[in-house]
Amino acid sequence: MPIELYRIDDRLIHGQVIVGWGQPMDLGFVVLVDDEVAGSEWERELYRMGVPPEVALYFASVDDAVAHLAEWRADPRHGILLTGDVDTMRRLTERAPAIREVNVGGIHHRPGRTERLRYLFLSPEEEQALRAMDARGVTVTVRDVPSARAMRLGELAGARSA
Amino acid sequence: MSETASPPTPAGPKAIVLAHGTVAEALVEAVDLITGRGDRFSPLSNQNLGAAQIDALLRERIDALGARVIFTDLPAGSCNFAACRVLKDRPDLIVVTGVNLPALLQYALRDGVSDADAIAAAVERGGSALRVLTGRPRAN
Numbered sequence: 001m002p003i004e005l006y007r008i009d010d011r012l013i014h015g016q017v018i019v020g021w022g023q024p025m026d027l028g029f030v031v032l033v034d035d036e037v038a039g040s041e042w043e044r045e046l047y048r049m050g051v052p053p054e055v056a057l058y059f060a061s062v063d064d065a066v067a068h069l070a071e072w073r074a075d076p077r078h079g080i081l082l083t084g085d086v087d088t089m090r091r092l093t094e095r096a097p098a099i100r101e102v103n104v105g106g107i108h109h110r111p112g113r114t115e116r117l118r119y120l121f122l123s124p125e126e127e128q129a130l131r132a133m134d135a136r137g138v139t140v141t142v143r144d145v146p147s148a149r150a151m152r153l154g155e156l157a158g159a160r161s162a
Numbered sequence: 163m164s165e166t167a168s169p170p171t172p173a174g175p176k177a178i179v180l181a182h183g184t185v186a187e188a189l190v191e192a193v194d195l196i197t198g199r200g201d202r203f204s205p206l207s208n209q210n211l212g213a214a215q216i217d218a219l220l221r222e223r224i225d226a227l228g229a230r231v232i233f234t235d236l237p238a239g240s241c242n243f244a245a246c247r248v249l250k251d252r253p254d255l256i257v258v259t260g261v262n263l264p265a266l267l268q269y270a271l272r273d274g275v276s277d278a279d280a281i282a283a284a285v286e287r288g289g290s291a292l293r294v295l296t297g298r299p300r301a302n
Contacts, residue, residue: 010212014240015182046246050238084213108212118210 003031003072003079008089009105012037012082013047013057016105020145021080022055028077029056033065033092034084062088066095073098086126093138102133103150104142116156119144127153174277175228177269179261180206180220180245181235192263199270204229208241216244230254230277231269233261256281264291 004025009017012032021027030051037043038061051057056077060068065081072079083089086107093099106119113121120142122130134140134153141150179186186205194200204227208216223229234242237259245257258265258281265288272280 010214011240011243012213013238014243015236015238018238019236042250046243049246050242052238106212108210108215110212110214 003075003081005080005103006089006099006101007080007082007103007105008084008086008107009082010084010107012084013051016145017080017082018051018055024146025078025080027055027080029058029072029075029079031058031060031065031072031079031081033060033062033081033088035061035088037084038064062091062095065092069096069098086122086129090129090133093133093136099138101139101141104130104140105144117142117151120156175230176202176204177231177233178204178206178220178223178227178229179233179266180208180216180241181233181261182239182241183207183209185235189261189263189266193266193270196267197270202270203233203266206241208239208244213240213244216240217247220244220248224248224252224255230256231281232257233266233269234259235261258285260288262288262291264288 005021007017012034013030017030018027032047037047038059044059047059048057058068058072072081083092089102093102104120107113107121107126108119109115109121112123113126114123115121130140130153140153142153142156143150179189181189184207186207190200190203190205193203204223206219206223211219220232224232232245232248232255234245234257236242242257242259245259249255249257256277265284268287269280269284272283275283
């Protein structure tokens with residue numbers, strides 16, 4: 001069973017991921033790709049503490065993720081790979097062509113970002129990076145929870161609220 | 163013995179309830195309806211906020227209230243991770259996750275007990291409140 005969801009979410013592990021997506025898919029493992037978290041024992045322990053015991057949790061830098069992606073994709077359990085920002089997913093997809101779909105699940109307000117949906121705020125650079133990813137053949141869709149409709153980037157033009 | 167009730171023990175600073183959507187507000191409102199002690203809590207929501215914003219909001223509220231106790235709803239939720247991040251810098255705080263109404267009611271009704279004892283009682287009450295009830299007759 002390949003990793004079923006490659007998701008950009010600035011909350012990383014949280015309720016939507018573990019419960020909203022994870023429970024319906026019988027989630028077996030999460031790969032959290034974040035250079036900062038991967039380098040912090042405290043952050044790793046924090047996330048381990050919150051995740052249900054039946055869900056395995058792997059931490060990786062982008063380099064680690066590139067090296068181990070084939071192994072995770074061959075895992076028989078259902079998996080989710082998470083990054084906390086667009087740039088990390090951009091770097092990963094550039095080096096891991098096996099990733100063909102990316103879900104943008106939540107990027108929240110920060111100065112310089114514009115609201116596109118209630119859970120999606122993008123800077124011009126982030127939007128350009130997502131569009132470039134899409135143009136390279138990685139299907140980029142926007143959806144916070146499984147019951148919502150997946151939107152393509154082109155549908156965001158002019159959207160202000162979900 | 164005096165005919166009047168003894169004065170209430172000072173409740174101490176408010177506890178913060180940090181939860182998804184409108185859960186915190188609803189829980190605190192329910193505590194107030196049931197006990198009249200909703201003012202012992204300060205509700206916060208993570209709605210439409212990123213991790214950094216939740217963290218900042220929580221720290222601001224803790225400082226404003228002098229809060230020592232934070233209740234969160236979901237162990238794997240962003241509210242709880244934010245509370246645990248604050249806990250790293252503020253080991254004097256106590257974070258309780260998996261909060262429900264019975265737990266908050268128990269905590270609200272504490273009088274004259276330490277935070278630790280009040281929390282232990284709240285956790286016991288909240289945990290034991292989860293029960294399965296069925297309409298089937300009891301087996302003899």
